Amino acid sequence: MGxxxxxxxxxxxxxxxxxxxxxxxxxxxxxxxFKPVRAILDKREExxxxxxxxxxxxxxxxxxxxxxxxxxxxxxxxEAREIVEAARRRAAEQSGEIVSEARNKAADLxxxxxxxxxxxxxxxxxxxxxxxxxxxxxIAGKVIERDINEKDxxxxxxxxxxxxxxxx
Amino acid sequence: xxxxxxxxxxxVLGGIPITETIVNTWILIAFITTVCIFLTRGMKIIPTGxxxxxxxxxxxxxxxxxxxxxxxxxxxxxxxIGALFTISILGSLSSLTGMRPITADLSTTLGWALVTFxxxxxxxxxxxxxxxWLKSFTQPVVMTPLNIISEIANPISMSFRHFxxxxxxxxxxxxxxxxxxxxSSFVLQIVxxxxxxxxxxxxxxxxxxxxxxxxxFTSFLQAYIFCMLTMVFVQSAGE
Amino acid sequence: xxxxxxxxxSAIGAGLAMIAGVGPGIGQGFAAGKAAEAVGRQxxxxxxxTSTMLFGCAVAESTxxxxxxxxxxxxxxxxxxxxx
Numbered sequence: 001m002g003x004x005x006x007x008x009x010x011x012x013x014x015x016x017x018x019x020x021x022x023x024x025x026x027x028x029x030x031x032x033x034f035k036p037v038r039a040i041l042d043k044r045e046e047x048x049x050x051x052x053x054x055x056x057x058x059x060x061x062x063x064x065x066x067x068x069x070x071x072x073x074x075x076x077x078x079e080a081r082e083i084v085e086a087a088r089r090r091a092a093e094q095s096g097e098i099v100s101e102a103r104n105k106a107a108d109l110x111x112x113x114x115x116x117x118x119x120x121x122x123x124x125x126x127x128x129x130x131x132x133x134x135x136x137x138x139i140a141g142k143v144i145e146r147d148i149n150e151k152d153x154x155x156x157x158x159x160x161x162x163x164x165x166x167x168x
Numbered sequence: 169x170x171x172x173x174x175x176x177x178x179x180v181l182g183g184i185p186i187t188e189t190i191v192n193t194w195i196l197i198a199f200i201t202t203v204c205i206f207l208t209r210g211m212k213i214i215p216t217g218x219x220x221x222x223x224x225x226x227x228x229x230x231x232x233x234x235x236x237x238x239x240x241x242x243x244x245x246x247x248x249i250g251a252l253f254t255i256s257i258l259g260s261l262s263s264l265t266g267m268r269p270i271t272a273d274l275s276t277t278l279g280w281a282l283v284t285f286x287x288x289x290x291x292x293x294x295x296x297x298x299x300x301w302l303k304s305f306t307q308p309v310v311m312t313p314l315n316i317i318s319e320i321a322n323p324i325s326m327s328f329r330h331f332x333x334x335x336x337x338x339x340x341x342x343x344x345x346x347x348x349x350x351x352s353s354f355v356l357q358i359v360x361x362x363x364x365x366x367x368x369x370x371x372x373x374x375x376x377x378x379x380x381x382x383x384x385f386t387s388f389l390q391a392y393i394f395c396m397l398t399m400v401f402v403q404s405a406g407e
Numbered sequence: 408x409x410x411x412x413x414x415x416x417s418a419i420g421a422g423l424a425m426i427a428g429v430g431p432g433i434g435q436g437f438a439a440g441k442a443a444e445a446v447g448r449q450x451x452x453x454x455x456x457t458s459t460m461l462f463g464c465a466v467a468e469s470t471x472x473x474x475x476x477x478x479x480x481x482x483x484x485x486x487x488x489x490x491x
Contacts, residue, residue, distance in 0.1 A: 005171035007483035011275045018279030021193045026251040032204035034247045037227040332472035393465045
C-alpha cells in the first residue's frame with residue numbers, strides 16, 4: 001500500500017491535471033462525437049430541405065403541366081365540337097340540298113308526267129272526237145238517209161261533239 | 169477513510185503525484201473516447217444502425233437542453249456541457265465497478281467549478297466590458313464585499329456539493345460494507361470454520377439497493393445540477 | 408493528552424456539524440409536500456414538477472452537505488492535529 005492523499009484535500013497538481021483532463025476530454029468528445037454527429041444532422045437537414053424543395057418544384061411543374069394539359073384538352077374538345085358541328089351543318093346542308101334536288105326532280109318528273117298525260121289525253125280525246133264524229137257521221141248517214149246537206153250535217157255534228165267536249 | 173492513493177510521484181518540480189483520481193480519469197477518458205468512436209463509426213445520412221440513433225439522440229438531447237436553458241446565443245457551450253456531464257456522471261458511476269469515483273476528490277470538483285467560475289467572469293466581461301464587470305459587484309455599493317464573497321462562494325458551493333454527495337455515498341457504502349462484514353462474521357460464529365466465517369454473506373444483496381440511491385441517483389442528479397448551475401450562471405452573467 | 412482532547416472534541420464537533428442535516432430535511436420535506444400538492448392539482452405536469460423539485464431539493468441539500476463535509480474533515484482529515 002502506497003501513500004494516500006488526505007480525504008478532503010486540495011492538491012495543486014491534481015487541479016492542474018483535472019483541467020488538462022477536462023480539456024482533453026472536451027476536445028476528444030468534440031472531435032469524435034459532437035462534430036461528426038452535428039455534421040450528419042446538418043447534412044440530413046440540408047438533404048431534407050433539398051428534397052422538400054425538389055418536391056415543391058415537382059409539384060409546381062405537375063400543376064403547370066396539368067393546367068397545360070387541361071387547356072389542351074379543353075381546346076381539343078372545343079375543336080372536336082366544332083368539327084362535329086361543322087360536319088353536322090354540312091351534312092344538314094347537303095341533305096337539304098339532296099332533298100330539295102330530289103324534290104325538284106320529282107316535281108319535274110311529275111310535271112312532265114302531267115304534261116304527257118295531258119297531251120296524251122288530249123290526243124286521245126281528239127282521236128275519240130274524230131272517231132266519234134266519223135262514227136256519228138256514219139251512224140247519222142245510215143240512220144238518217146236524208147238529204148241533209150253535208151254542210152248542215154257537219155255543223156250539227158260539230159255542235160254535238162262540242163257539246164260532248166264541254167261535257168267531258 | 170483515506171483520500172486517493174498516490175500510485176507514484178514524478179520527481180520533477182518538487183514531485184508530481186500521480187494519484188488514483190488522475191489515473192481513473194484517464195481510464196474514463198479512454199473509455200468515453202472509445203464509446204464515442206464506436207457510436208459514430210460509419211454514420212450515414214439515412215440512419216441504419218442502432219449506434220447512430222443513440223449518438224444522434226444523445227447529441228440532440230444535449231443541444232436541446234442547452235438551447236432551452238441558455239438560449240440560442242450560447243449553443244456553442246453545448247460540447248463543453250456535454251463533456252462535463254459525461255465525465256461527471258461516469259466519474260461518479262465508476263464506483264459501481266469498484267473504482268474510486270473521481271468526483272469523490274475535492275480537487276476534481278473544485279477544478280471543474282473553477283472552470284465554471286472563469287467562464288462566468290469571462291462571459292460577464294465580454295458582455296459588459298471590464299468597467300461593467302467591476303461595476304456589477306458594486307450594485308448596491310454597500311453590498312460590495314458581500315457581492316464579492318457570494319461570487320467566490322459559487323465555485324466553492326458547487327464543488328463541495330458535488331464532492332460531498334459522492335464522498336458521503338462512498339463513506340456510507342464503505343461503512344455499510346464494514347458493518348455487514350462484521351455482522352456476517354458474528355452470525356457465522358456458529359459455524360466452526362475460519363474459512364466460512366470469513367465469507368461476508370450479508371454483503372451480497374443489501375448494498376445493491378443502497379447503491380441505487382447513492383451511486384445511480386446521486387451521480388445523475390449531481391452531474392445534472394453541476395451542469396445546470398454552470399449553464400445558468402454563465403447565461404445570467406451574459407445578461 | 409492534547410491529541411486525545413482534540414480527537415474527542417473533533418468527534419463531538421463532527422456530530423454537532425451533522426445537526427445541519429435538520430434544515431435540508433425539513434426544507435426538502437416541505438418541497439416534496441408542495442410538489443405532491445402540485446401533482447395533485449395538475450397531474451399532467453408531473454414530469455416538470457418532479458424534475459424541478461429534484462433540482463430544488465439538490466440545491467437545498469447544499470447546506471446539509473456542507474455540514475457533512477465539515478464532519479468528514481473533522482473525522483478523516485483533521486487539520487487540527489497538525490497544529491499541535
